[in-house]
Amino acid sequence: SQKIEQNSEALNIQEGKTATLTCNYTNYSPAYLQWYRQDPGRGPVFLLLIRENEKEKRKERLKVTFDTTLKQSLFHITASQPADSATYLCALDDDTGGFKTIFGAGTRLFVKA
Amino acid sequence: SQTIHQWPATLVQPVGSPLSLECTVEGTSNPNLYWYRQAAGRGLQLLFYSVGIGQISSEVPQNLSASRPQDRQFILSSKKLLLSDSGFYLCAWSVQVGEKLFFGSGTQLSVL
Numbered sequence: 001s002q003k004i005e006q007n008s009e010a011l012n013i014q015e016g017k018t019a020t021l022t023c024n025y026t027n028y029s030p031a032y033l034q035w036y037r038q039d040p041g042r043g044p045v046f047l048l049l050i051r052e053n054e055k056e057k058r059k060e061r062l063k064v065t066f067d068t069t070l071k072q073s074l075f076h077i078t079a080s081q082p083a084d085s086a087t088y089l090c091a092l093d094d095d096t097g098g099f100k101t102i103f104g105a106g107t108r109l110f111v112k113a
Numbered sequence: 114s115q116t117i118h119q120w121p122a123t124l125v126q127p128v129g130s131p132l133s134l135e136c137t138v139e140g141t142s143n144p145n146l147y148w149y150r151q152a153a154g155r156g157l158q159l160l161f162y163s164v165g166i167g168q169i170s171s172e173v174p175q176n177l178s179a180s181r182p183q184d185r186q187f188i189l190s191s192k193k194l195l196l197s198d199s200g201f202y203l204c205a206w207s208v209q210v211g212e213k214l215f216f217g218s219g220t221q222l223s224v225l
Contacts, residue, residue, distance in 0.1 A: 004156075032211050043203050043216030044157070089156065091214075099164070099210050100172070101147075105156035 002027045002094045004104035012110045019077040021107045023090030029068045030092035035075050038087045038106065047088075048075075080111045115140035119204045119217030126224050132177075132191040134220050136204030139185065144206040146187040147214065148179055151201040163187060164210070199224045 003026040013019050023033070032051050036044035050057045050066045050073070057064045063076040077084050087106040094100045119136045126132060138144050145164050149157040150173075159172045161179035169179050176195060180188045187204060201221050205214040 034213060036214075041201075041219070041221070043205070043219050044214075046213040046215070049213055093211055099170070100159055100162060101207075101211075101214060102159060103149075103157040 002030070002092065002102060004090055004092065004102065006090055006104040006107045008105060008107070010108040010110055012112065013080055015081060015111055015113050017080055019080045019084065019109055019111070021075040021088050021090075021109065023073040023075065023104055025071050025092060029071070030094075032093060033064075033066055033073050034091040034101070035062075035064055035073075036089040036091060036103075038089055044089055044103075077109075080109075082111045082113050085109055085111050115206075115215065117204065117206055117215055117217045119220060121220060122218065123221045124223070126194050126222065128196055128224055129193050132189070132194050132198070132222070134189040134202055134204075134222075136187045136189075136217055137185055138187075138206045141185070141206070141208065143184060144208065145210060146181060147205040147207075148187065148189050149203045149205065151203065151219075153200075157203065161189070194224045196224050198222065 005024040034049045035047045038044040048057050048064045050064045061078045065074045087108045089106040090104040091101050094102050116139045147162045148160040151157050163169050163181045166181055176191050178190050201219050203219045204217040207214050
């Protein structure tokens with residue numbers, strides 16, 4: 001079955017810098033890959049979705065790339081702000097028909113002022 | 114606009130007691146519905162999903178069950194809770210399979 005790997009160590013960056021988070025998957029190439037933001041004690045909030053035939057997607061200060069050869073997605077937050085501090089989750093369809101969306105454990109981001 | 118309601122927000126239950134968590138979606142028809150569980154500091158584990166009334170797919174064969182008695186209502190149940198059932202339970206919906214998920218505010222369940 002599909003496995004998702006996200007860096008379990010927290011990422012600490014300075015305000016104004018670009019944060020880059022990594023999501024790796026182990027098995028078959030998913031039809032789509034999603035990124036969510038989760039704040040403590042809250043449900044995840046959808047940020048971006050990228051499909052297998054797309055290389056890059058942008059939304060305001062956010063950018064997602066999808067490399068099916070490397071089996072990897074990168075999530076970038078440019079001009080980061082302290083308000084961007086949260087846990088970011090990678091999600092994709094599993095390998096049983098795409099009915100299920102499975103999640104990585106997430107990477108905690110801290111942006112220091 | 115669409116909204117998702119999940120309750121209660123917190124719940125403390127003794128081991129061996131029953132459980133019923135309810136989730137309702139408003140403003141859409143025939144949504145795909147999901148139950149996830151998140152252990153402290155961990156990722157989301159898919160428990161159940163449903164693509165229609167009465168259609169439930171189970172991902173975790175434990176002492177939990179799910180039902181969808183109405184189009185926009187999804188219920189998570191247990192007859193006897195275990196300590197290992199503690200966690201943050203999240204209900205979610207999507208318009209279509211493979212599309213973005215909209216999550217509820219979650220239920221923090223503590224089994225003591």
